[in-house]
């Protein structure tokens with residue numbers, strides 16, 4: 001198989017799970033049934049009940065068919081009561097056959113109605129179940145750490161789980177259908193056994209090879225799909241950047257269309273070739289096994305025909321037995337293939353349920369301390385060290401500083417110096433690997449995570465531009481207050497977003513963003529003012545602005561910050577900015593370099609020191625001269 005340079009080769013069958021692992025995966029089916037039952041008890045019970053009734057229908061049909069044939073044969077041997085239908089009717093010779101025909105008709109109509117009702121119940125239940133899984137998935141994802149979302153491995157797992165949320169609907173009908181078929185097999189098998197027990201022995205010959213093939217190919221297909229999750233995510237990503245409003249501008253200007261298309265084609269082709277090989281092998285083996293099964297059936301059929309000719313079976317028996325054998329053969333195959341398919345699908349369920357098993361690591365303590373409101377002394381980093389998971393270098397190390405209550409602290413430093421990391425630690429999106437962070441002397445880990453978040457207003461540089469209304473864009477800053485117009489307007493006024501909203505045709509009701517019809521896009525700086533309003537929605541004593549003003553022009557940034565300063569009076573604040581005109585407004589400035597503090601002091605102190613800060617400040621000031 002061809003492959004892209006540097007990409008992983010397809011998995012080999014040896015890497016497939018062992019028989020034991022596959023059996024273990026079956027336990028997920030129990031979880032699935034429980035989840036379906038939770039979704040709707042009434043519908044689940046209805047689906048099972050309808051199938052139970054349907055399961056005895058085939059044997060009943062075949063048996064009535066046999067009785068009809070035998071009765072017809074009998075009627076051909078008696079002395080005819082007359083030449084036309086009325087003579088037969090008045091002699092009462094047709095009553096049995098007519099009753100039998102009526103029963104068969106009722107069975108056919110009943111079976112059709114049952115099948116439709118089952119289909120209806122299953123489709124409704126499936127949709128409800130798929131919604132239920134999505135809700136459970138989102139609820140669980142909301143509990144996880146930021147770490148999980150920043151790691152490629154977890155993103156793969158999330159992606160696989162997300163696919164399963166929508167993709168396993170057929171499994172429900174399949175599992176219940178399987179139970180139905182098993183009951184049908186028992187009833188048909190009982191009939192066959194009464195007439196010709198040895199015929200049952202022939203059955204395995206027809207389906208065992210097919211089962212072997214299916215199991216093998218199901219497993220390979222699953223492994224292929226699992227193995228290729230990173231590539232599939234990459235495909236999705238290329239497809240997304242190749243055709244989305246956010247990327248269109250840059251794509252056009254850089255002329256990236258063809259580049260992306262060729263990358264997509266190359267990657268998609270690799271996966272296509274692997275899938276094609278697998279499908280071809282599967283089809284060839286499938287044809288062979290199906291031929292074996294047909295041969296077995298005809299062997300048995302020939303034998304039943306002979307026994308009928310030799311007078312041991314009636315014509316009705318012939319119809320019943322050959323019909324039963326054919327149905328049984330088909331059903332056995334269906335059931336066993338169903339089992340392997342269910343077992344195969346339970347491997348996919350592993351993707352779903354194992355996602356639910358990922359547990360957050362940033363946890364609230366059993367008996368948390370209340371977060372100090374207001375903060376009286378301040379926040380202290382005590383010899384803090386932190387390394388991102390799966391990386392070698394320390395993002396910050398031996399970091400100690402205090403942020404006094406009511407103080408405005410600015411963090412400056414080159415890209416990658418560790419500024420955002422400090423904010424992530426301060427908001428407990430991550431826990432430090434070394435040292436500790438305290439608020440009024442209490443370790444951050446002793447507070448409930450939600451309590452910390454409730455007392456900190458933070459806006460990151462990569463804040464979200466929600467395709468929601470202007471009101472909601474601000475309201476999400478404190479979701480329980482989203483209906484409080486007064487508060488929203490107040491927050492907008494503080495962040496200077498009020499002037500932006502005043503210009504919108506529909507004011508606070510204006511849909512923002514380009515995603516939906518009637519949506520109105522804002523400029524980068526306007527979006528930022530709206531986003532900053534979210535931080536003001538909180539009654540936070542600590543406000544953190546991580547470079548959210550990068551898109552504001554210098555005048556607007558100065559305006560936003562001087563307002564921030566006046567509003568933040570008495571509040572503790574952390575500002576990250578690359579603009580020294582903003583930074584100089586802070587009470588104290590920390591200059592970071594490679595995750596450690598290089599200098600600290602007020603703007604004037606640092607300038608007087610003529611160190612790194614003074615150098616960077618001069619550099620920027622020179623640019624404006």
Ligand SMILES: Nc1ncnc2c1ncn2[C@@H]1O[C@H](COP(=O)(O)OP(=O)(O)OP(=O)(O)O)[C@@H](O)[C@H]1O
Nearest residue numbers: 150388391395413414415416417418419420421422
């Ligand atoms: N999720 C992550 N996983 C691994 N490494 C990371 C992650 N986020 C940041 N880093 C690394 O940690 C270091 C500090 O990054 P951080 O984002 O704190 O820098 P910053 O000072 O905020 O930079 P900028 O001015 O560019 O925003 C950098 O070396 C960066 O590459």
